[in-house]
Amino acid sequence: MDLRTRYLGLELKNPVVASASPLSRTLDNMKRLEDAGAAAIVMYSLFEEQIAHEAEELDHYLRYGTESFAEALSYFPETAEYNLGPGSYVDLLAKAKKSLGIPVIGSLNGISVGGWVNYAKQLQAAGADAIELNVYYIPTDPLLSSADVEGRYLEVLHAVKKAVTLPVAVKLSPFFSSMANMANRLVDAGADGLVMFNRFYQPDINLEQLEVVPEVNLSDSTEARLPMRWIAILHGRVKASLAATSGIHTAADVLKVVMAGADVAMMCSALLKHGPDHVRQVLTDMREWMLEHEYVSIQQMKGSMSQRSVTDPSAFERANYMKALNRYQLLV
Numbered sequence: 001m002d003l004r005t006r007y008l009g010l011e012l013k014n015p016v017v018a019s020a021s022p023l024s025r026t027l028d029n030m031k032r033l034e035d036a037g038a039a040a041i042v043m044y045s046l047f048e049e050q051i052a053h054e055a056e057e058l059d060h061y062l063r064y065g066t067e068s069f070a071e072a073l074s075y076f077p078e079t080a081e082y083n084l085g086p087g088s089y090v091d092l093l094a095k096a097k098k099s100l101g102i103p104v105i106g107s108l109n110g111i112s113v114g115g116w117v118n119y120a121k122q123l124q125a126a127g128a129d130a131i132e133l134n135v136y137y138i139p140t141d142p143l144l145s146s147a148d149v150e151g152r153y154l155e156v157l158h159a160v161k162k163a164v165t166l167p168v169a170v171k172l173s174p175f176f177s178s179m180a181n182m183a184n185r186l187v188d189a190g191a192d193g194l195v196m197f198n199r200f201y202q203p204d205i206n207l208e209q210l211e212v213v214p215e216v217n218l219s220d221s222t223e224a225r226l227p228m229r230w231i232a233i234l235h236g237r238v239k240a241s242l243a244a245t246s247g248i249h250t251a252a253d254v255l256k257v258v259m260a261g262a263d264v265a266m267m268c269s270a271l272l273k274h275g276p277d278h279v280r281q282v283l284t285d286m287r288e289w290m291l292e293h294e295y296v297s298i299q300q301m302k303g304s305m306s307q308r309s310v311t312d313p314s315a316f317e318r319a320n321y322m323k324a325l326n327r328y329q330l331l332v
């Protein structure tokens with residue numbers, strides 16, 4: 001059974017990749033992921049706040065307008081709470097590259113160019129096989145236009161691509177007004193891969209303390225439908241690797257996104273729930289399904305259920321909305 005695939009120009013033994021998560025904070029956990037069969041590891045994100053918290057540009061983006069509402073200042077944690085610095089991150093990446101036999105991808109998370117260029121160079125020098133840009137940005141300023149938001153992504157990508165020779169993937173939000181157009185613009189600007197999609201963690205309100213508190217809810221398999229749909233639409237239309245993330249928990253999830261056109265499926269919540277050994281079970285289940293359905297390779301199925309390949313392409317468009325509602329009405 002040939003599970004090999006290519007992502008960002010890298011030859012991978014299978015399409016299951018460990019996404020950025022706390023599991024990659026230790027070398028032991030990364031070794032466990034490799035032993036379980038993970039084809040590559042995206043290290044936990046190096047946050048811009050950790051490496052350039054002194055930058056006035058970042059302070060402007062995060063705190064613009066908050067002087068009008070004193071309560072707003074409590075939304076932001078003190079830098080000292082999470083300022084680990086880049087040194088330990090770069091050292092861990094270098095150790096991982098010496099100890100592991102699978103690709104290790106560095107992850108940068110931020111909203112401005114800031115120190116990204118400098119630290120992208122450090123990740124490359126430490127031996128990273130690729131870099132994932134996680135532009136985690138929520139535009140709350142009503143005066144900020146959609147063009148400004150899109151420009152932010154392109155600006156960061158341009159700066160990093162000029163600084164390194166590594167493949168660069170961009171982890172996207174699904175909330176662009178024209179997702180397909182933005183994907184094409186990023187690829188035209190040099191993105192070697194698109195990771196779909198970033199999960200935005202929503203804060204909660206503590207009714208007793210009357211405080212806004214961070215809240216992390218792990219995903220479930222239903223959330224894989226959003227990246228699956230857009231990957232199916234973009235497959236064969238953009239000249240870049242496509243990665244599905246959010247809601248990838250089971251072998252069925254991996255097989256579905258690969259059929260939609262994904263080169264890899266990235267796991268995070270499933271590994272946090274079940275541990276690194278979960279990868280082994282997913283790969284076993286994938287092989288059993290492929291054997292039963294007479295597939296001999298991942299390449300054989302890749303893109304077979306993309307919009308360009310299915311008999312009813314409208315299933316991925318507005319027509320599916322009407323069909324789904326009509327079907328539900330018939331059931332009730």
